Amino acid sequence: xxxxxxxxxxxxxxxxxxxxxxxxxxxxxxxxxxxxxxxxxxxxxxxxxxxxxxxxxxxxxxxxxxxxxxxxxxxxxxxxxxxxxxxxxxxxxxxxxxxxxxxxxxxxxxxxx
Amino acid sequence: xxxxxxxxxxxxxxxxxxxxxxxxxxxxxxxxxxxxxxxxxxxxxxxxxxxxxxxxxxxxxxxxxxxxxxxxxxxxxxxxxxxxxxxxxxxxxxxxxxxxxxxxxxxxxxx
Numbered sequence: 001x002x003x004x005x006x007x008x009x010x011x012x013x014x015x016x017x018x019x020x021x022x023x024x025x026x027x028x029x030x031x032x033x034x035x036x037x038x039x040x041x042x043x044x045x046x047x048x049x050x051x052x053x054x055x056x057x058x059x060x061x062x063x064x065x066x067x068x069x070x071x072x073x074x075x076x077x078x079x080x081x082x083x084x085x086x087x088x089x090x091x092x093x094x095x096x097x098x099x100x101x102x103x104x105x106x107x108x109x110x111x112x113x
Numbered sequence: 114x115x116x117x118x119x120x121x122x123x124x125x126x127x128x129x130x131x132x133x134x135x136x137x138x139x140x141x142x143x144x145x146x147x148x149x150x151x152x153x154x155x156x157x158x159x160x161x162x163x164x165x166x167x168x169x170x171x172x173x174x175x176x177x178x179x180x181x182x183x184x185x186x187x188x189x190x191x192x193x194x195x196x197x198x199x200x201x202x203x204x205x206x207x208x209x210x211x212x213x214x215x216x217x218x219x220x221x222x223x224x
Contacts (some may be wrong), residue, residue: 009153032211043117043215044156044203089155098163099144099207100171103155 002027004092006104013111019062019077021107023090026071032093033066033073034101039086047088048075080111115140117216119204124221128196134189134219136204143208145187149173150201150218159202162187191221198223 003026013019025033032051038044050057050066050073057064062077073090087108091101117138126132138145144163148156158171160179168179178190187204201218 004155036215041217043217045215046212049211091156093211097209097211098161098169099146099205099209099211099213100158100161101156101213103157105153105155 002092002094002102004090004102004104006088006090006107008107009105010108011110013080013109015082015111015113016079019075019080019084019109021075021088021090021109023064023073023075023104024071025073025090025092027092027095029095030068031095033064034089034091034093035062035064035073035075036089036091036103037086038089044087044089080109082111082113085109085111115142115214117204117206117214119202119216119219121219122217124219126191126194126221126223128194128223130194130223132191132194132221134191134202134204134221136187136189136216137185138187138204138206138214138216139185140206140208140214141184142206142214143184144206145181146205146207146213147171147177147179147187147189148203148205148215150203156203159189194221194223196223 035047036044090104146161147159162181204216
């Protein structure tokens with residue numbers, strides 16, 4: 001079945017440093033990859049999505065490129081801000097297009113001054 | 114824009130109790146979902162519904178029932194609460210399957 005792996009459970013950075021959160025996946029089908037962000041006591045919100053191989057997707061200063069050859073969709077930002085502190089989920093949609101998502105375990109990003 | 118409203122925000126139950134969580138969306142989306150969020154375990158799908166009166170089991174459906182009596186509402190029942198259980202239950206909806214919108218969740222504690 002489908003699976004998503006986020007290798008870092010917790011990432012702590014100093015403000016201004018670059019961010020990279022890892023995401024790899026396994027699926028037998030071509031589908032969408034997503035990054036969701038959840039701030040404390042808030043709903044998870046869509047940050048990025050992509051289904052196109054080797055195309056960079058950007059939103060709110062974050063970017064990710066889907067690489068089907070390596071089954072990866074890493075999230076990056078050039079300079080972390082205090083407000084980026086949140087829980088980040090990588091997710092994969094299933095082939096039926098019903099919106100069923102398989103999530104990774106999540107990465108808690110903490111940005112310190 | 115729309116909103117997903119989950120009630121209650123906090124739910125404290127006793128072991129063995131049947132507990133019901135409610136969700137309303139005003140996006141007019143066809144598909145709705147219930148996910149369970151455990152610390153360090155990501156979100157896992159419990160039930161989903163692609164239209165009114167439709168129910169589909171997710172990977173974590175055992176111990177839960179769901180009901181979709183109206184397009185705008187989707188409820189989840191914990192059939193027998195487990196002692197020391199703590200989790201957040203997230204309701205979500207989607208128009209197309211390529212973007213899913215979430216509510217803020219109901220935090221369940223079982224004593």
